[in-house]
Amino acid sequence: METFSLLLQGFGVALQPINLFYALLGSVLGTAIGVLPGIGPALTIALLLPVTISVAPTSAFIMFAGVLYGAMYGGSTTSILINTPGEAGSMMTALEGNRMARAGRGASALATAALGSFVAGTIATLLLTFAAPAIAEIAFYFRPADYFALTVLAFTSVAVVMGSSRVRGFVSLFIGLALGLVGIDQMTGQARLTFGVPALFDGMELAVVLVSLFAVGEILYVASRYRKNASEIVPMRGWAWMSWEDLRRSWKPWLRGTALGFPIGALPGGGSEIPTMLSYTLERRLSKHPEEFGHGAIEGVAGPEAANNAAAAGILIPLLTLGLPTSATAAVLLAAFQNYGLQPGPFLFTNNPELVWGLIASLYVGNVMLLVLNLPLVGLWVRLLSIPAPQLYAGILVFATIGIWGVSNSVVDLIAMVIIGIMGYVMRVYDFPIAPVLIGLILGPMAEQQLRTALAAGQGNPVVLVSTPLSVAFLVLAGLFLLAPVVLRRLRAGA
Amino acid sequence: MPNSIPEAPAGGGSDTARPWWLGGLVVALGCLCLYGAFSLPQAARYAGIGPGLFVTLVGGGLVLLGLILLLQIARDEQFIPQDTEDASGGESAHWPAFFTALAAALAPIFTIERLGMPITAMLSFALVAHAFGSRKTVVNVLVGAVLGALSWLLFTRLGLQLGGFLPMAGI
Amino acid sequence: MNLKKALLPIALFAALAAGSAEAQVNVMLPANPGGGWDATGRQAFQAMNEAGIYTDGVNFTNKGGAGGTIGLAEFQGGQRGKPDALAVFGAITVGSIILNQSPINLTDFRPVARLTAEYLVIAVSADSPHQSLQDLVAALKADPGATAVGGGSAGGVDHIALALLAQAADIPVADVNYIPQASGAETVTGIVNGTLAAGISGISEFAQFAEQGRIRILGITSADRKEGLDVPTFKEAGYDIEIANWRGILGAPGMPDDNYQLWVDRFTQLNESDAWKKVLETQGWDQFFLAGEEFGAFIAEENERIATVLKEAGLAQ
Numbered sequence: 001m002e003t004f005s006l007l008l009q010g011f012g013v014a015l016q017p018i019n020l021f022y023a024l025l026g027s028v029l030g031t032a033i034g035v036l037p038g039i040g041p042a043l044t045i046a047l048l049l050p051v052t053i054s055v056a057p058t059s060a061f062i063m064f065a066g067v068l069y070g071a072m073y074g075g076s077t078t079s080i081l082i083n084t085p086g087e088a089g090s091m092m093t094a095l096e097g098n099r100m101a102r103a104g105r106g107a108s109a110l111a112t113a114a115l116g117s118f119v120a121g122t123i124a125t126l127l128l129t130f131a132a133p134a135i136a137e138i139a140f141y142f143r144p145a146d147y148f149a150l151t152v153l154a155f156t157s158v159a160v161v162m163g164s165s166r167v168r169g170f171v172s173l174f175i176g177l178a179l180g181l182v183g184i185d186q187m188t189g190q191a192r193l194t195f196g197v198p199a200l201f202d203g204m205e206l207a208v209v210l211v212s213l214f215a216v217g218e219i220l221y222v223a224s225r226y227r228k229n230a231s232e233i234v235p236m237r238g239w240a241w242m243s244w245e246d247l248r249r250s251w252k253p254w255l256r257g258t259a260l261g262f263p264i265g266a267l268p269g270g271g272s273e274i275p276t277m278l279s280y281t282l283e284r285r286l287s288k289h290p291e292e293f294g295h296g297a298i299e300g301v302a303g304p305e306a307a308n309n310a311a312a313a314g315i316l317i318p319l320l321t322l323g324l325p326t327s328a329t330a331a332v333l334l335a336a337f338q339n340y341g342l343q344p345g346p347f348l349f350t351n352n353p354e355l356v357w358g359l360i361a362s363l364y365v366g367n368v369m370l371l372v373l374n375l376p377l378v379g380l381w382v383r384l385l386s387i388p389a390p391q392l393y394a395g396i397l398v399f400a401t402i403g404i405w406g407v408s409n410s411v412v413d414l415i416a417m418v419i420i421g422i423m424g425y426v427m428r429v430y431d432f433p434i435a436p437v438l439i440g441l442i443l444g445p446m447a448e449q450q451l452r453t454a455l456a457a458g459q460g461n462p463v464v465l466v467s468t469p470l471s472v473a474f475l476v477l478a479g480l481f482l483l484a485p486v487v488l489r490r491l492r493a494g495a
Numbered sequence: 496m497p498n499s500i501p502e503a504p505a506g507g508g509s510d511t512a513r514p515w516w517l518g519g520l521v522v523a524l525g526c527l528c529l530y531g532a533f534s535l536p537q538a539a540r541y542a543g544i545g546p547g548l549f550v551t552l553v554g555g556g557l558v559l560l561g562l563i564l565l566l567q568i569a570r571d572e573q574f575i576p577q578d579t580e581d582a583s584g585g586e587s588a589h590w591p592a593f594f595t596a597l598a599a600a601l602a603p604i605f606t607i608e609r610l611g612m613p614i615t616a617m618l619s620f621a622l623v624a625h626a627f628g629s630r631k632t633v634v635n636v637l638v639g640a641v642l643g644a645l646s647w648l649l650f651t652r653l654g655l656q657l658g659g660f661l662p663m664a665g666i
Numbered sequence: 667m668n669l670k671k672a673l674l675p676i677a678l679f680a681a682l683a684a685g686s687a688e689a690q691v692n693v694m695l696p697a698n699p700g701g702g703w704d705a706t707g708r709q710a711f712q713a714m715n716e717a718g719i720y721t722d723g724v725n726f727t728n729k730g731g732a733g734g735t736i737g738l739a740e741f742q743g744g745q746r747g748k749p750d751a752l753a754v755f756g757a758i759t760v761g762s763i764i765l766n767q768s769p770i771n772l773t774d775f776r777p778v779a780r781l782t783a784e785y786l787v788i789a790v791s792a793d794s795p796h797q798s799l800q801d802l803v804a805a806l807k808a809d810p811g812a813t814a815v816g817g818g819s820a821g822g823v824d825h826i827a828l829a830l831l832a833q834a835a836d837i838p839v840a841d842v843n844y845i846p847q848a849s850g851a852e853t854v855t856g857i858v859n860g861t862l863a864a865g866i867s868g869i870s871e872f873a874q875f876a877e878q879g880r881i882r883i884l885g886i887t888s889a890d891r892k893e894g895l896d897v898p899t900f901k902e903a904g905y906d907i908e909i910a911n912w913r914g915i916l917g918a919p920g921m922p923d924d925n926y927q928l929w930v931d932r933f934t935q936l937n938e939s940d941a942w943k944k945v946l947e948t949q950g951w952d953q954f955f956l957a958g959e960e961f962g963a964f965i966a967e968e969n970e971r972i973a974t975v976l977k978e979a980g981l982a983q
Contacts, residue, residue, distance in 0.1 A: 032649075039655070043699065046698065046699035046704075047653060047654030049699065050654075139855055140880075142855070144856075144861055165572075167567060171560045174553055174556045174557050174560060177549075178524065178553050178557065181550050184732060184766065185820075186846050187539075187542070187820060187845070187846055188539070188981070189765045189820035189981050190535060190536075190546050191766065192546060192550055193527075195531070198766070199736065201731060201735070201736065201766060202730070202731040202732055202736070219596055219599075220600070222627075223593055223596035223626040223627055224589050224590070224593035224596070225587075226627050226628065268849060269849070323874050323875075324851045324855070325850075326851055332699075338950065339949075343874055390623070390624040390627035390628060391624055391629070391635070393623050393624075393627055394619070394621070394623035394624045394635070394639065395620070397599055397619050397623050398642055401616070401619060402612065402650065402655075402657065405603065405607055405657060405658075406650060406656065408731075409658065411608070415604055418597070422597070425593075429574070429576045430576070431575055444553075448549050451544065452544050453542075455544060456539070456541045456843060456845045457814045457845060457856075457861050457862065459811045459812065459843075540841075541811055654699075656728060
């Protein structure tokens with residue numbers, strides 16, 4: 001058990017008071033900045049990069065690991081309580097989580113999110129400890145056709161968030177797809193749908209669309225329909241965090257979410273969006289209470305939350321074992337390694353075992369720390385809802401503005417915020433579902449890029465799209481997800 | 496700052512009756528995409544799919560969906576506003592409140608570079624609170640300013656670029 | 667030199683009189699935090715501070731997007747005539763300006779110094795039949811469609827290097843099946859799993875995968891072989907190409923001559939300092955120094971060369 005003794009040494013490093021302090025600092029910073037809409041872990045760590053000049057490498061990476069996990073926790077809190085996901089990974093959490101909060105079960109939602117993240121983070125860290133090299137190979141196994149099939153599978157999540165009208169659901173999806181096309185086409189370098197505005201060359205910032213649709217749209221809508229006596233939120237009924245019933249319904253989604261999030265997080269470009277969407281779809285399809293979905297089903301919070309935390313751990317695997325940065329966050333961490341003159345990869349394990357194992361051990365420590373920080377804070381967070389509505393919504397708008405302005409310092413983004421916010425208002429008034437816009441915006445560019453790469457490499461032969469076992473498996477699964485409810489209904493009707 | 500008092504609901508219930516413009520807007524968006532696709536090559540040498548193809552497909556899809564939507568509207572499709580916390584869908588829109596909140600969202604476009612984050616936050620905060628019927632304007636202005644200033648200090652320290660504190664004063 | 671010595675106290679006095687806010691140097695980093703340009707700018711001033719060349723405050727502005735053209739356009743308009751306004755930029759910017767038909771005119775700026783370069787390497791999978799650059803080029807010539815090559819964004823340095831290679835081997839540039847990848851990680855995985863016949867990228871992104879035995883590097887775009895990397899240059903293989911992803915510093919348009927000379931001197935001093943050498947070593951950057959008007963001439967040459975290649979590739983008019 002060489003790994004085990006190395007891990008013990010790692011704990012020796014991670015549990016030093018100074019490193020515990022950095023883990024705490026990172027967790028708190030990550031949570032604080034994760035609460036700010038639009039500012040995710042990648043930007044937070046990038047902003048903290050200058051500390052690499054004055055802090056020892058082990059301590060710095062322990063802090064960054066805290067930021068990574070902390071940002072994931074912070075993002076889910078705002079999703080649940082005020083329907084404002086901080087980043088795309090917590091969008092699916094908002095769907096059910098905010099419904100739960102409105103029904104006075106905000107504390108249960110926060111608790112299942114915190115516990116689910118903890119469970120997912122712990123399992124993922126265990127896998128990282130004992131099976132990292134094997135899992136890292138997944139990254140090399142995936143071909144463009146597989147990615148394309150994976151995005152097709154993720155697109156099935158549109159079906160479950162379609163809302164009452166299919167036409168309006170598709171309108172939402174296509175608006176998202178159109179927004180995703182804005183910017184310079186990576187494959188040919190041509191500007192698409194930018195209409196000569198240079199600020200649009202890099203495309204619509206996902207954070208801007210996310211924050212505008214959810215936060216600004218909500219503020220406009222509620223403002224126009226707000227009556228003081230209509231305020232019937234039940235802010236505090238959930239003081240007792242989770243009932244046994246909640247726990248019984250949560251543990252399977254936690255595990256399934258982890259199983260989805262971890263490997264997809266380890267893929268280049270995998271990220272946390274696809275696993276959370278898939279997890280939500282899966283839970284909705286498997287649930288014994290499908291009627292509760294859309295009205296606050298706890299499974300719809302537990303699964304995606306576990307998935308997004310597992311994905312956060314997943315990105316560390318190819319980074320540490322291969323030196324392969326698979327996401328923006330990983331690329332920033334790689335830059336941090338380079339600031340110390342270190343090169344992550346197999347040689348890092350032999351040359352700097354203290355750093356690597358200290359970092360891995362600190363992930364365990366960080367997980368426990370975040371749980372300890374967040375569970376008691378659940379009560380405090382829920383109290384946010386007892387702020388009177390005028391000041392609560394005013395505060396949300398201020399934070400949304402800070403988030404959008406802080407990301408890019410672009411007035412064009414602020415203009416986009418208002419336009420997309422008005423769109424969010426119209427969509428609420430005329431009952432268009434919001435989530436398909438974001439699904440289209442996130443998956444559209446990915447699907448197009450992978451499809452074109454696959455076809456270009458296969459010189460235009462479409463057979464290449466079903467040339468690997470994985471791509472076939474994903475496409476079949478996508479078909480099952482879409483057709484299963486129809487077939488089941490037929491069977492039941494026939495019986 | 497608007498002085499209207501949001502008590503008498505304006506606009507009536509007309510905004511859910513036959514919203515032709517909604518279908519028209521979707522068609523227009525689709526046409527915009529098609530117009531953008533017009534100048535792009537639809538095919539490429541090896542992939543077959545050029546940069547314009549997806550734009551054309553999405554534009555065409557939007558036009559089609561817009562037309563179906565118009566058809567639904569002609570057949571008297573009902574649009575029931577979503578239920579949201581603090582807002583019941585059945586309620587008709589109160590336009591002064593809506594436009595006050597919209598002004599709050601618009602304010603940063605004009606003020607954030609010239610007046611800085613704290614003053615912008617103060618304006619936005621007070622406007623939204625006003626839109627929600629709070630009449631403790633002095634308190635709201637103060638809270639907004641303090642919130643903006645504290646956030647500016649905290650997040651600037653963390654390394655975010657939020658511009659000057661009070662650009663007019665050169666800080 | 668005398669004039670400069672005489673001016674220095676006056677400049678110092680003026681700076682003190684104007685207050686500390688005015689004394690600050692403004693540096694535009696036309697990229698998001700965490701990337702190469704961000705690091706170049708921040709590390710250069712950090713090293714200057716350590717070496718005692720310039721120790722006062724520096725005000726960094728990150729403004730990413732479209733290969734640096736967004737930030738540089740803002741810099742061009744907003745800092746015109748300012749005495750101490752600098753911007754980081756590089757080879758990618760030159761291509762992006764042409765590709766995006768950006769209104770930026772690089773000759774408008776004052777060329778302060780070129781600092782670093784990262785050379786590009788071309789690699790195939792470890793089990794690829796191509797043992798040398800000549801093998802790969804022969805395959806490329808025989809069937810360009812089947813020999814897909816991956817790299818960074820369309821019209822970027824990677825793409826241009828491949829186009830130059832094709833030119834040198836008499837392969838029509840428009841026939842090359844170049845597939846831009848979203849990141850260096852995707853290029854590496856594409857080479858390893860056989861989606862791409864070859865890939866082209868900066869050394870730092872490929873070197874360790876070659877060490878791990880997953881890919882084989884066939885050639886490097888530098889003038890001489892790189893120490894510690896047993897790989898022939900493109901020139902050795904018979905293709906007269908030299909290209910690098912270089913990074914440098916521009917002064918604001920209309921920067922006063924005295925300030926301009928001061929900054930050229932400071933960066934020249936920086937280039938010789940130990941602090942900077944240490945930065946180059948930890949970051950794995952190659953020294954690629956050129957200062958002042960010579961650097962201006964270099965930018966003009968690059969502009970010309972890249973524009974020609976992009977036209978041949980059908981990416982620019």
